[in-house]
Amino acid sequence: MKHNISKLQRAISFALASSATIGMYSTNAMAAEDGGEKAKDIEKIAVVGSRAAPRSVGDSPVPIDIIGGEELSKTGNNDMLEMLKGSVPSLNVHQNPISDAASLIRPANLRGLPSDSTLVLLNGKRRHRASVIAFLGGGINDGAQGPDISVIPGIAMKQVEVLRDGAAAQYGSDAIAGVINFVLKDNSEGGSFSVKHGEYYEGDGAQTTYEGNVGLPFTDQGFANLSFQYKNSDATSRSVQRPDAAKFASQGVPVADPAQIWGAPEIKDDVTLFGNVGLDLDNDTQFYMFGNYSERDVKGGFYYRNPQTRPGVYSNDDGATLLVGDLDGVGTGITCPVVNLDGGPLADNPAYQLIAADTELGRNCFAFNEMLPGGFTPQFGGNITDTSLTMGVKGEFKSGFLSGGYYDLSGSVGRNEARFLIYNTLNASMGPDTPRDFSPGKYIQLEKNFNFDVSKGYDFDLAYDVNVAGGLEWHEETFEVLSGDEASFKVGDLYTQGFSIGSNGFPGFKPSDAGEYTRRNYAAYLDIETPFTEEFLMGWALRFEDYDTFGSTTNYKVTAQFQATDTLALRGSVSTGFRAPTVGQANVSNVQTNLSSGVLVDSALLPPTNPISVQLGGKELQPEESQSYTMGAVYQNDGFFFTVDYYNIQVEDRISQSDKIELSPADKAALKAAGVPNVDGLAQVSFFTNDFDTTTQGVDVVANYSMDMLGGYGTFALAYNWNDTKVDKFSAITGEFKVKRLEEDLPNHRATLTWSQQWDKVSGFIRANYFGEYQGVHVDYDATAKTADAAVTLDAEITYFLTDEISLTAGAQNLFDQEAEKLDFAGDGLVNNQWGGKYYETSPMGINGGFYYVKATYTF
Template sequence: MIYPFERNSIRKLLGSASAFGLGLALLPAVAAAQEVAPQAEEKSPASDTTIIVTGTRRTGVTVADSPTPIDVVSSEQLTRQAATDTNDLLRVAVPSLNVTNFTTAGYAFAIRPFSLRGLSPDQTLVLVNSKRRHRSAVVQLSRLPLSSGAQGPDLSLIPSIAIARVEVLRDGAAAQYGSDAIAGVINFQLREDDGGIQLDAKYGQYYEGDGENYDIQANVGLPLGEGFINVSGQYSGNEHTYRGTQRPDAAAIAAATGGTIADPAQPIGDPKNELASLFVNSEIPLGESVTLYGFGNYAWHDSLATQFYRVPGGPNIRNSMYRSIPLTTTPGGARFSFATLYPEGLLPTQRYVVQDQSVTVGVRGDIAEGLDYDLSGNLAKDSAKMSVFDTINPSLGPTAPTSYYVGTQIQKEEQLHADFVYEWAKGPFTEPVTFAFGAEYRRETFIMRAGEPDSYRAGPFARVYDPDAPGSTPATPVYVGLEIGASAFPGIQPAQAGKWSRSNKAFYGDVEFEPLKDLSLGFAGRYEHFSDFGGTFNWKVSGRFEIVDGLALRGSYNTGFRAPTPGQSHVSARSTSIDIPTGELRNVATVPVDTPVAAYYGATPLRPEKSKNFSAGAVVDLGADFLFTLDYFHIKLRDRIGVTSNIPISAADRTALTARGIDVSDLNAIAFFTNAFDTTTQGFDAVASKSFHWGDVRFDVNGALNYTKTDLDRITFPLAVDRERSVEIASYYPKWRGTLTGVAQKGAFSVMTRLNYYGKYTDAVANVPDAASFDQTYEAELLVDLELRYELNDNFELAIGGSNILDNYPGKERIPAIKNFGFIYPINSPFGFNGGSWYARTRIKF
């Protein structure tokens, strides 16, 4: 059987093969264009002399000088990996960052949430060229313990070839940058090349022979007067992977009917993705002290994933789609069931088409000696058009369509910034005092557009008089009905659609100075006022003291906050989940907090999250390309926002809601946003780098180790946190993560070896009898990556490599209700469950 998401795969594989073949074909030309040159020594990616721009507004601050911990990920580190998604590239490079892998379609499978230091993706601020990156239109309604309800930026839309480096600030910075910067800041610095062309092509697949992935990227730099314009483009994608087994109910139907049900009937693995992205970065001097700059992007992302297989006679949902329905009001008359129309069941497939665009324009310069300014504005829009096919709206009856447009979500943002930096060179200290101050205005809008009527409306078979039901008569009728809305993904209804906006204004100031030769201090404060939540003031103090040459202590304390987004306050959707006790599928509705059904269960208006963040650490900088940092962090977070656990609708609830005029007849459970709980997250990061020579071989070694522990301090809304979530808040992600990367280079040849360590993690179950006996803790895993690279000259290189070359898999799933849906491995594996993969890539420069 050819699944719908396999269409055009041959065309795409041929395209990626052609791109790789292009590199081989151009090899003679590139070789002739330039004589073989000796290989330049590569600078250690984590060099202590790397200048940073994140977490400070002073000039000339290096990684080693920073009073707060920061990782610098070079473009080289992003290149030497099998992955094509920027989320995965960063996960490998930064151990304190985790990324979720979705295995079946859910409400937000197309946008993979990341977690820095165990916090939610929207508790990390994302910047591009030090300017705030806009959010995705998709709100995470998956029931992940720590990122449920998050609405953060989509990192996958940023092509790696556009990136000069990534600076990851592992410290709270809301006093410097505003809302969201609780866990830290990820700052993508774009390339500024003013000449040359670079072409990259990569193709790979898993050892199992599936999941083919391709990645074609190009970068062009051109002079623009005395400035530059740099353009980067990416076209990439991957096919579906299959790591499940045949469902028992599907196997039984195949045996009974001799049908052609696919094996497995329900694919378990990665969704299919296709992505095209364009980034532009430009600067042009307008005089000796004025520079005009601008950057922006356009991206298109098409993602497909299957939902739960709908099998006749199998685990079904309320108002089952396969129920027998009378076609007449005469006893013993004709009846209808979708089981006869679709005897082998249905496999709904969800589709997200994301379009993303943004533009930032600004001017910077100096007003007077020592006083610099930066004035900028930004417009951004992200939209997600959602559809579902190979499914039906059962209530429409035998003529129901099998594909539906279910609606669109849109996120719009506008920003204005005025930033000023003054260096007081003649101050009381030997080094200049840096003052920074500024103002910001932001407006964000969340829009939900309704789907086509057939995707959500109640058709004629939603409620039918059944003359054959026991005790049914015209005087005492018994009614039956079929599921309402497109099964797996009902459309957005007009009552749910709408447009919601909010604005905020901010003013900030900070100062950095060195009162003593070896002591640097920083103070920052920021006031921010939101049109819907009022005002908040946050502050930060940081310092660094060099005890002796090569050894320094550093630390910071700061307060932070994150305001609920309009999307979190107003999004609504329906989804399907597995009921662990019965193994059946359930219809779950996520509703806004201001709806009557949410109010019935105790929902209250959302409040901003508040945080207190302390960090302390040491820096050992011995020169000779050796740097070691060790930092402890402690983050206390109050009123964390998230989606409640699924709240079952009891018979008593159903009666009470019906009496209030609230129809929940086709639902099994309710969920909504709330300030659910308080947590304390603490741990440490250790990072080391060393470069040295052994004979004529250069070695670069980089290691990083992260320990993160999250404790549930208080549950502020009991219905929000069931047993499963309370256990997984502390153990869903591994407490221990580490990487060790070594690169050996001799002349034109180099070998990269990377060890990736993932500690133990736990998959818990909800409130069922003997629940603890079903909790499963998975053992730690060590994955190995390897790449061999040959550089003919400065203009051409070829490489082959592998990720997880020892083909490690997580332990197997043992919860019967989940295994019966075809799952072999845990859905929360931090490194996925696709096994080993290989890839080949080429790079050409002109």
């Protein structure tokens, strides 16, 4: 079923919740459709950034990138984060090996700000955030809780729109850095099915993806567009053997090689289903519904537990003596031998031999070296389930004072659940009876939204109608913690003898930790666009939002666009914004394992209002506040399109996880008095805080040129971003190293240059990716940091259209296997060669190297 032109125009012009404005050409402004016919001069229309009718390309007063569905498929990786990273230079994504929950749901950074400073929309409706909080977020994302973008499959996309401008006055919280709107396909016929397989040049990380899309008629007046994706990805390893593990291996102790793995996690049974449905109820009213179900299992690396130094398991005095427990309990008349550790083989230690041989003296004595003589390396993972459903109706008012105007009424619900799992570890307090695998508990994020939007054009005798839009929104956000299996938090009999409790590396959530925390807010907005002349347009937005926790906030935005000549337009904006602290950030508590000055320690994250947090400087969280402005120019002439935009974003009272604060004996005593268990095993405490202010500025440049060439049709596309972040104010709660990470971890310069070429039977592209200098950091430890060199990688792909329906594709990312910055292994005295890594994990191009792939597609 094909909609007539008038209905299509009406749907595009007045999709109020999505809103409509103009964007730029996508990086590859060509599509391989209809058996390879070239697609010239395709005008791209965005539905984000304004609530007026669409205008021609380049007329937007704010910068927007539009990435078509065809372009998203031109990459070897099927992760939406990686797809976007190659097309939007101001978007950075790290691999995050050994980063706890950040390895399960990777955060992304637009314009150098954390993942929860970018608002994500699906078909113009607010997308729920993930349940996972990035406790180890590499400085920039420490404590961030953004949406899980990776569940969105490229094959379901009509286009992706990236609004590179603050938009909190239009859309509410989280839009400080910008907005990403994912627009689902709405075809009522046709479809495609593809199979893709690839792996890294190293011979690991094999990925196989099956995906499909089909458009179906939904009665004679609607459509049902359905998509699926199923994929599996093997783990990668870019590791060498740790020196301490190598020493044990040389003594004949069984140790895995490598003992600790740095690389991408294993992802199994990653399945995603998306649906988009529309139905014309009459000539003026349309029903719509869309949603998804997604689930995947993830398993990644973790830190190696040294069998002579790991606190609470093998030693409590940094390897001076072995931790030995009396299984019959202290005071039974037998004193377990003291095992002094001198660095030699433990099997040759006479005192340990008494225990291992079950002599009369050591019969009831136990050391974990008997079970795990070479130490152990936990694997951290989880099961991630994501679901959403949005339903609504939109149409035209036919009577009353709003006659001729348009409305959109919708409701949505989104849920993200993370069930955490940790393998190959132990609960030391349970001694030899400990399980080895645990389920420490779950986080659940549940969000509900109701929106009512109206829009109407009014004739004030200007160049054309003034568009006036307004609306109401109600939002509820719930964060829930569910307790883990009993063994993951159990206090075993050996606890009183110095053995740690809970699953080592991630102790489970106790029933007392479980809880459900809810916050509600409502908002009202007004959005006006005034075309003073044919050449001069201004927009005005005002939004009031009230939260039942910290109160209310009011934000504004003013935009302007001036058509100076037929080919040159000037544009700019000034706005304020905010980001509300998430319910999870305000209430979550957790114990995590991290490195402190090169030593593996356990750290407790407490709510900011916990008495211990308050004692150390914690306060109830308040919203971040931002002020931003942009100014830019658009030039377009025949086949050439060029934009340049400067931006400046000032954020006050930024929310992040505090630095890890070392616990004094007095702090530990207070923690014990507050009922916190296993205090002696904790070395540090952190909490969420509004502690620092930043100024981020930068320049975006986008250029496209298309022409007939080489007997076909070619497109050249350049995208460049310069980004600089400075921390204007901070305290010891944040710490100087974290400030350095905020300012230097991301490259100041990023660029892509793409040449796409299309003939009747063949199409392809070559893309050069430039990554400027950045701060290389290993294991979140300041002594490892260095300035890493700039690098260039090349991506290439070629597609042959075997028939009108079947195409075959081969390609490679990082074609010439450009290595990430290597760690320095020049001497034993250097700290960064202790943990088995080969590369700095902050590499903006990843650490896995070249990747090749093949793909077959059937289009119908």
